[in-house]
Amino acid sequence: MDKLLDRIVITKPDDWHVHFRDGEMLDAVIFDTVKQFSRAIIMPNLADAIKTTKMAENYRSKILDSFARLKKNNQIPQENTFTPLMTIYLTDDTKPEEVLSAHSSGFIFAFKLYPAASTTNSSAGVTNLFGNCRKVLEKLQYVGMPLLIHAELPDKNIDIFDRERFFIDRILISLRRDFPDIKLVFEHVSTKEGVDFVMEDTGPIAATVTPQHLIYNRNSLFSGGLNPHFYCLPILKAEEHRQAILKAVFSGSKRFFLGTDSAPHNRSLKENRCGCAGCYNAYNAMALYASVFEANNSIDKLEAFASFNGPDFYGLPRNRDFLVLYRKENIIPDMLEIGKIQLVPLGAGSVIHWNI
Ligand SMILES: [Zn+2]
Known part of the structure; x- marks a missing residue:
């Protein structure tokens, strides 16, 4: 990595967890x-x-069409490339054969486990992992395809700040015991317990880390009033948990890598009597990450986190092109308007010191 006073040049990064939605939002x-x-x-x-x-193939075509339109309209340089890495939603009814067809497709790279009712559009999620999905898990382990986990137990009797910890105790420990070689990604890790599990697990495992869980703690949700744009799932935790995540990421462990969990919702659905969960951080994700790495004297760890650890875990080549970040003080806009869609970016109104 070329580290100069006013710019950072790193191998082009990848985002190992993003929500693109569909239609106009995509x-x-x-x-x-x-x-x-x-x-x-x-x-x-x-x-x-x-x-x-089949559904992943159709969705991938829509994404590639949308990307092609950006190029046609000269909104991005013609030499830019983008590869969507597709995933499949695990349900109680997923057939083991689906793992084999996904694996041989060449464009599907993982299955995603949402415990039923854990987050946005998760009503089709798994209700009983070990009762209904054992054969699918065996196949995932056999072909070496990662299982991406929304690691929260969505039980209304469990405190919302404890749901990650309970998921580890009640599901994850058994999952690792029964499937010692399954590749797991602990998505958007948000607690000290989550970090410890990933650090100490004896099998193949990694975790994605979002900008919001690195930069903010749960006070941000309530500072000066209720702030719906900091509401995501897993919910922001207390400062001791944020410190544990920072420590793990800056330790240089290869088990932690970039996954924004950028999750757009129209402003009216966030600022609502029942606001949706999700932070829109794709707008300036790399600047957010660079800022928090720099603030913790760890800018030299950014490239491995953003550009090496992810592809190494997934068994994919590292990118060959580069991304340049410039030091430039700017204010994150209060709102982005794209056609009829209004998005409030993470950290709206605050000052940031990096730009791409
Ligand atoms: Zn997500």
Whole structure:
């Protein structure tokens, strides 16, 4: 990595966890991801969840069409490339054969486990992992395809701040015991317990880390009033948990890598009597990460986190092109308007010191 006073040059990064949605929203948000990242793991929780290889193929075509329109309109340089890495939504009814067809497709890279009712569009999620999905898990382990985990137990009797910890105790420990070689990604790790599990696990495992869980703690949700744009799932935790995540990421462990969990919702659905969960951070994700790495004297760890650890875990080549970040003080806009869609970016109104 070339580290100068006013710029950082790193191998082009990838986003290992993003929500593109569909239709108008897809067209509105794809630009922010492709301007920074070469590849992205595309989450399958559309209103009509992506449950089969065929559905993933159709969704992939829509994403590539949307990307092609950006190029046609000269919104991005012609030499830019972008590869969507598709995923399949695991359900109680997923057939083991689906793993084999996904694996041989060449464009599907993981299955995603949402415990039923854990987050946006998760009603089709798994109700009983070990009762209903054992054969699918065996196949995933056999072909070496990662299982991406939303690691929260969505039980209304469990405190919302404890749901990650309970998931580890009640599901994850058994999952690792029964499937010692299954590749796991602990998505958007948000607690000290999550970090410890990933650090100490004896099998193949990694975790994605979002900008919001690195930069903010749960006070941000309530400072001066209720702030719906900091509401995401897993919910922001207390400062001791944020410190544990920072420590793990800056330790240089290869088990932690970039996954924004950028999750756009129209402003009216966030600022609502029942506001949706999700932070829109794709707008300036790399600047957010660079800022928090720099603030913790760890800018030299940014490239491995953003550009090496992810592809190494997934068994994919590292990117060959580069991304340049410039030091430039700017204010994150209060709102982005793209056609009829209004998005409030993470950290709206605050000052940031990096730009791409
Ligand atoms: Zn997500």
